[in-house]
Amino acid sequence: MRLLGKLVLPLALLLGAPALSFAKEPPAIPADLGTYLTKAEPGSGWKIEDSKDFGIAKVWRLKLTSQVWQGITWTHDLLIVRPPDAPTGKMLLLNEGGSASEQKAMYAALLAGKIKAPVALLLGVPNQPLFDGKREDDLIAETFVRFLDSGDSSWPLLFPMVKSVVKAMDSLQEFGKQEWGGPVEKFIVGGGSKRGWTTWLTAANDPRVMAITPMVIDVLNMRDQLTHQQKSLGGPSEEISPYTKRGLVPIPDTPRANQLWSMVDPWTYRERFTMPKLIVLGNNDPYWSTDALNLYWDALPGEKYISYSPNAGHDLTERDAGGRKLSPDRAINNVSAFVRHQLTGKPLPKLAWKHGSRADGSLELTITADPAPREARLWYARSETRDFRKSRWESLPIKIKDGEPIIANGPKPDKGFIAYYADLGYQIDDLPQWLCTQLRVVGADGE
Template identity: 80%
Template structure:
């Protein structure tokens, strides 16, 4: 996702809305109204069914809505392992259309989490408007909102609604096909689909947990200012927005309204469900410590999963830059989902960054239960831009009954970034839960 940090405007919250016989969380009225609006063209059909040893898969065709006169149709892949509960489903939203690769990915996840997995594809509908895709398309719809004042224009709204309609479809489908109909959803997605994940969680009470990936941009106006300080300017990845005059934010009430509608920060009080935020330490889209601008304000259970030496694709790279794999991120998401499905509580973590009398940097973590292992990850840079920095780790000695503590020398020049990584396991799935990272400079006291 190419996006930018921009504004947050306090808005009055609407009363709870009701649509299609289900509760929709109270949200600022533009998003709530769009999600609740009737969609006469909504429909779904089963297009294909395949049975393999221990697993069954369906391909559904879903029409979620008509937006600005354009019909949004999606492939919805559903994979169910044999003899598993079907009351809770992992629902991921992605771009593209059905393929063998996507079906195999869904089957891989279903096997890991021991529950049904659904992949909603075609989010967003694209290309549109003279071939525009992804962030160029989102920026186009933002400009059209600024020009018209029509609050249905921002592309995030139909993206959210497509996920809401996928939940409707999966509940209707499961009532026909499975003995246990689906009741709750764990929703996830990457980049702008992670953005959609946040906004869907703010909109629909059926979302029991979320795992937004590589969307490190909540509290958008502060993020933009922080990018200027950390990167020496805005990230080159957000050019679809800067080139259209959307960044810096125009000083108009309508522009402020736009960013308040689509910034998940606006809805942060609604994010009381468990959350696993999945990030790559070398993602060129965001400042390295962008999470620190919104982490403390998130309510409820929350966890961080950093992948060191990985960019926007969450794929680790070796010292030569060769791509390895995304196993760490996949396993962390799968383990988080297993906790939600089993009802087993996730570890309780708390941490504190500090500075010792000799100037060394200290990180102390309390963990219940204690981790099986812990590591300190460190990167160095001449500036606060760590996107090209190499992360290395060292084991942290665990002391029975005590906190996990680590120290690192303050840099003699430039800057250092560091965080701790605690290792756990559930049902054979490895999981690494991280602390916030701290950036410190040689000149800092």
């Protein structure tokens, strides 16, 4: 799960799903993560390394020590950007890998300008390389294996990753009192891939998180996801090979393996996700099945929204038919619009949808929206199999009639499969925003 360089964020609300998910009694919440997060860290702390004007905003660079994990001290760069006169009671906090750079400061400043509020960028999540040069998923897999071997529940790398974000929030509150005359009270937390995984787990365990933007981590309900991958992709995605080659996938049916995946799967904590959520996904992400979200969407409580980026992979950057990268503006604007809604308290549109079929077998998607969007599009892709990761997504405009449901129609595939969903265009102040429905995969046989 690679570092996400760019960000994306649209919305869509509940109801009417192409139901791949199914009701289950949630398992008991494991105490292990909460125990790790409350463990005292006497060496943690922060200091201001430098600060400077960055365009019309001001940027601070902090050095944060979050914890000592398995005898290793974790340190991080923490970049903070505040536009002039922006209120400071709420802010966007993104967690990423790497270290401070001018490019990352520019990115944070861009977002801060769009949302008109402070932005913090926590870096070095996780601290790496470790254990003979391992990074990213190879490093996570190594820590999972060490837990299975030892039974020491502090081993899974997601635990110190979450604690890094928790300690960043602690530091930002202290920093706010010192530099801005008042603490930051609430945070909108986001991150991509394993940093999105971290976002989910942080939100489940810290009441200061008021909203979340987890990106390209379309794998909640992990056991069922891997079964679905087998059906859709013909086996586990090659992108998760760090886990398959260590014997972690398929998930062994042992008490300790069950404990591991229960501790780290956000699905376990789903009843806690009552805050607004924007789930950000690329339609061509090679890690996940195209319709993976349908295995957990219905079980998420509270406000929830979907951002699909067509013809975009794990980096959320759209590509043209020749594979050339296009502008990331759609993603950045959708993220910013979602955050702006949370900061201002302006309600998001209320959306509901239902996928279905007509008597002639053609496909139908019916949407209700309050308020009505400025425009709407039907996105669709074709594939010989249920694997759409290399398919090209095309769009058609959908007519909008005042006071009536929005109805999109498409042909039933005469062979192979078709996937389809809709997005609706809105505007919040100067920011365009696209809110998506769930997508549905339909085969020539109707299944």
